[in-house]
Amino acid sequence: QSALTQPASMSGSPGQSITISCTGATSDIGRYNYVSWYQQHPGKAPKLIIYDVSYRPSWISNRFSGSKSGNTASLTISGLQAEDEADFYCASYTISGTLVFGGGTKLTVL
């Protein structure tokens, strides 16, 4: 199972919105609404921010939102803040019953 494809890096200024894409295949993202997103700060464990494409855990700000179209999922962060600077990973359940992650996107807040 190949890793999902994410941009290696993105950047934005405080207050702006950015969208991170995550491209898979008909055997994973295109087949199931089981896409999740995780935020990881340096030296820390990942943290869940979106599950089932667009659902947010109760502890996550509504500045984070998720969507999907075909084989591509997206994470949008609105009103960028300094503390959003981190690595972001998408993940999808696959037809094989396994889970595949994206390569990760390093977000820099300018």
Place this chain on the structure above:
Amino acid sequence: QAQLVESGGGVVRPGQSLRVSCAASGFSSSSYGMHWVRQAPGKGLQWVAVISYDGRNTLYAESVKGRFTISRDDSKNTLHLEMNSLRVEDTAVYYCARDPRDGYKGYYFDYWGQGVLVTVSS
């Protein structure tokens, strides 16, 4: 508050074995699917294995299939990963993670441990 704490990491030679464990607290692990996810130094996340809430379903990434075994001891609220025939490329921080579902389908992780480092080096 759910908490996961990994233990058992260390340095081993290629071909050797190691078992890492994950102690759960604040919830009953028998109600949840549980996973191992790893991260090689400076690299991204890689899913390793899942065990269903009832222990009847286990699945592995191709890269570890036949070498790693995931198991659970719900009497001790503990998850294990037995790693055999270790390779240099298995070097990583290993995280255990809780799946709010049953571990049969549609995985995602709402709680993660702090991770334990496994280094395979000659």
